[in-house]
Amino acid sequence: MTEKFFTNSLFSVAAVPGAVRLLYKTPGVAAVAVDLADGAFILSVTSPGPYNWQQYDADGNVLSSGEFTAVQDLAHASASFDPRSEAEITLAALDAKIAGRALTIQQSKVTVGDRSIEYINSIAELLRWRDYYARVVAREHGLPGDPTAEVCT
Numbered sequence: 001m002t003e004k005f006f007t008n009s010l011f012s013v014a015a016v017p018g019a020v021r022l023l024y025k026t027p028g029v030a031a032v033a034v035d036l037a038d039g040a041f042i043l044s045v046t047s048p049g050p051y052n053w054q055q056y057d058a059d060g061n062v063l064s065s066g067e068f069t070a071v072q073d074l075a076h077a078s079a080s081f082d083p084r085s086e087a088e089i090t091l092a093a094l095d096a097k098i099a100g101r102a103l104t105i106q107q108s109k110v111t112v113g114d115r116s117i118e119y120i121n122s123i124a125e126l127l128r129w130r131d132y133y134a135r136v137v138a139r140e141h142g143l144p145g146d147p148t149a150e151v152c153t
Helices: 086-098 123-140
Strands: 003-006 011-014 021-025 032-035 040-043 049-056 062-071 109-112 115-118
Touching: 021 040, 032 040, 086 123
Parallel strands: 003 062
Antiparallel strands: 011 040, 021 032, 021 049, 049 062, 109 115
């Protein structure tokens, strides 16, 4: 299970025996090194998202690894920050398309030069995807449902 921490807050990762340094990284950002302090590694991240970490001994050998997720703290969030999960955003988009509010010609057809591609989803397919994302959102909010059910495509 991935641990969750808030951005702009200090949190610690317990050191395994022999570890002297921890490196952590998120996609698109260089790894950050943290030295051992009182038996733990003290971290503070400013960007939300998934992170991986590895603990090293004095010779540079990897002793342990793991992952954590940094969740945006609202006190430091930008005005444009959307606190919804990706599943909640996708569910809202599917609801809009099903309701007909998002099905415009620009969203249903792409033209490049003299070629065009039309991609209008059937209502049955949209409803299957909507059911899937509704289950994911329910799981995120701790509600009953089957989050492992798959969508038929």
